[in-house]
Amino acid sequence: MIKFRSSNVHADRPHLTHPGDVFVGVTGRLEIDADGRSVYVEEEFPVVELAADLWRWIAVGLEAGRDFEFDSMSTPEPGWVWIRRTDSGWRVGSLHQERPDLVVRSGAEVRAAVESFIDSVKAAAIENLETDVTQIIEQRSLGN
């Protein structure tokens, strides 16, 4: 089972009234866990920004068979998290992964992992920051 885990969600600024503050200023520990083995860990990851990108991807990109490449506004290099299509399913990884996960995952497994991650980020923002990030995460861009 593939899992995206977030923890220690916190903010580096006192007020989170603007979307930019939330996307850039809210970070947390991100771990990609593949069948109990850690693929990637980052302690200060923009988890709300990732959740928003993943939300749009599962709404459109997953069913359309499009690869996901997290192109964060906090780093010049895309691919901190990627989900890439293969002939028989999806592979999950990171540009900075500690070890590759060679298992091909089903779309249903990836969707479940992404939805669980998004829910956990929303819950942590409410619990730790008293901020509901649902609307910020679930913004659709033109073309979606």
Add this chain to the structure above:
Amino acid sequence: MFLPNNQPGSFRLVYDFGQSIGTRGETGIRVVVGDDGRIWTAFPVKP
């Protein structure tokens, strides 16, 4: 150069100064700006 950002309601602006401005040889800067003109973040890049 104006580019789309990964989040709605914002865009990216990249400017190449043509000389090193970063500690890793970056010659440009990327600025992420909200549609209201507010700067979200900025950092040096290799354009």
